[in-house]
Amino acid sequence: MTFAVVGTPGDRRVGLFAAACRSAGLAEPRVIAWRDVLRGAAFEIAPGAPLRIDSPGEDAAVDALLRGPGDPARVGGGARWYAAFTAGLDRIAGAAARAGARTLNDADDIAVMFDKRRCHERLAAAGVPVPDALPGVTSYGELRERMAAARMHRVFVKPAHGSSAAGVIALQTAPGGRIRATTSAARAAGGGYANSLRVRTYETEAEVAHLVGALAPDGLHVERWVPKAALGGRVLDLRVVVIAGEPSHAVVRTSRSPMTNLHLGGARGDLGAVREAMGEDGWRRALDVCARAAACFPGSLMVGVDLLVRIGWRGFAVGEVNAFGDLLPGLTGLPGTAAEGLDTYTAQVRAALPEKIPACTT
Template identity: 75%
Template sequence: MMFTVLGTPGDRRTELFAAACRRAGVPPPHLVPWMDAVRGDPSIAPGSLLRLDSPGEDAEMDALLRGPGDPARVGGGARWYASFTSALERVAAAGERAGARPLNDVAEIAVMCDKRRCHALLESAGVPVPEALPPVHGYAELRERMADAGMPRVFVKPAHGSSASGVVALQTGRRGRIRAISSAAPSPGGDGYYNSLRVQTYETEAEVARLIDTLAPDGLHVERWLPKAALDDRVLDLRVVVTAGEPSHVVVRSSRSPMTNLHLGGTRGDVDAVRRAMGEPGWERALDVAARAAACFPRSLMVGVDLLVQIGWRRYAVGEVNAFGDLLPGITGLPGTRFAGQDTYTAQVTAAQAQVAAIP
């Protein structure tokens, strides 16, 4: 058994997956650089298992996918998505010619990387998700839609993006009060926004309107801001990795801001404390919601589900499903699962081996 990995040389995910192969006694994976896929010449090892990984944060790769510019800038998601999905299709076609077996389906990855399509698929399958607004194309339309829906608090998300890039937590109140929280900070030259590691707060309508109108041309997904449960004065959500249909790894992400992403000041919380707060029936329901979300992507060996835990610890909703949500260093599989004690990459190698063994 051999793997081909679409990845980026030196990327941590790629290196951790290669290490998992070594531990399992599997030959080192054949690496196809994302650069080759974008430029149109991916070379897949014949008969291999094909793993499609994240393009990473390489500046040259970003320029190929989004066009020239500062890699830290916010925006360009529509162009990124078109370039990204075209590259995936080329890799899939090359894999088919080589007789490779994909571990991640390119069509499913394309849905996961479009927040609007992902939300619609989950909702149609009966998976609990936050209520979404109809499409909006600018700030004025956003405020009108919020008023019509009786929704004073929303999350505004670029349709194509990750790591909370351009995400805005927006709340409105009486007498024209408004407050928006985002990792998007104004560029020094005043010609756009860049991704800051410090969460920004905007409290005038002019500031918020400018931010939303800058993000809107790439496409927006807007959904109700669900109040999250909290421990020790920190709100939280869960990243649940589902491997071969089974919730295998869980990370608690907690923060004093609405953004729980670890690179924005969020911290890893105590899984056992959250489990106690939910109670065993609640914990099982939460994992079931994550498994149901993953089941919407049956041809993907692994997905990362962002699970919102609402105040009261009894209700759960899926915020996003991530095609590349397995970078959880130091986290091992849940006790009682077939992946107990394994990191996310070893779990995927184990699951792939089991799938190959099951083929007649």
Template identity: 75%
Template structure:
């Protein structure tokens, strides 16, 4: 079995996947650079290979090809990014079909996962528990406040429809004339919003209005704030990797702010403590919900599910499903699963080897 990866050469994800291939006695995967795909270069995939589509990563050149020239730290440009990204996915799918390559992730499903509105709607339609969302469209701050009032929501998460890694996410609450927004987006010297690795609070209405109005043109997904459980004074959620329908890896993400992304000050938490707080039946239910979320994307053999655990430890809900949610270095598979003792990449390759010859 040979693998071809659509990725960014020298990106950590590609390196970890290649390392896992070599540990299992396979040759290193062929890497087709995202920048070449985005430039419109011919996509030549080896016949019969297994295709893995990975993230464009943090490559500035790829970012410029997707969003246009500018500082890679800037917030915004998601609609343009999405149009360029999905057009590239269509070309990759056509090249894979022509080569007879078996893809471990469905390009159309990746496109759905990168549109938070479509992803949320798909999960809700399948009966997967998700926080209620505003029907939208939310066109700016005035529209947000009006729809929140109509839906009886005073606390919401405002998410760019096509954002990732917490970029531009705003945890917003309003009580009469008092408002508060928690976000990693900060104004830069150029007058535009930029991502910071630290979250900040904004508590004046003109500042909050300017923030939401800046984010709105690219499309927003807004859902009710799901009050999360906490341990040791830190709120938490889970990233659960599901491979071939089985939840195999789980990491606890904790923070003193409502935003738990690990690269924004979040920390890995104690999974055993979370399991104990949920109880065995609660833990099994949490994993079952993650499996149900993954089942909404049957053509994707790996997804990363962001699972919210509610106050009181009795409720869970799915916040997002991630196409590229397996970058969890050093995290080994859950006991009793096919991935026990394996990292996320080795587990995926092992699963692919076990199904060698299975039709795409």
């Protein structure tokens, strides 16, 4: 059996998945380049092949095909990126259907996960706990009006389409006109913004209005800021990978800022200490929330769930569900799961053996 992978040749994810295939005694996967998909070049999928759609990766040429020419680090262009990305997903789904390929992650599922508004709606409709949202915000003025009406003084403002916390703003307001926006978006030459590996703050109305105004044309998702549990003076959340419906891998992400992303200065925390703080009942309920979130995407063998742990350790909310949330090198599966002792990629290969692969859902 030979897997087909839509990805970017040389990307770390593709390499890790290929290594997982080799460790299982399988042939090297055939890589279909996102660059070819987005350019409209012809590509084929072997009849009946298991197909994995992976991230476009961090490739300047691919980014230009998705968002147009420009600095790959720039903030913005999410609407154009999403339109090009979903058009590519449609091409992949069509080719998979013609070949009778067995998809490991459904194109429609991926499209929903990359629209934070649609993802939030799907989770909420299924009864999965999510932060309260302010739908339909289109400008900074409307944002402030809606926050005041809902008595929300702390919110996260997120680009509707994006990942890795790019352009995300943790916004706080207080009496007397005080305001504080924490973000990784830094002012760039020409008046725009670029993604930075350093979290910074803006504390004037004009600065925050300019930032939100730069993001708004591509669509916004605004949700209540959930106060998170903390250990050792660092707030935390969990990235939980769910494979074949089972929460299989978990990593604690901690930070002294509202952003827990590891590439923004976050650090891996002690999972044992978190489980102890939750208690076994709380831990089981946390994993159950993640499984319920994953069940909202039945065509996807794997999803990564960002689980917010509320102060008090007993409440949970799903912040996001990630189509490509399995890049956790060196992390092995939770004891007692089918993935015990396996990394995220090897666990997926094992779960996708022919007798376990679902029929094509495209």
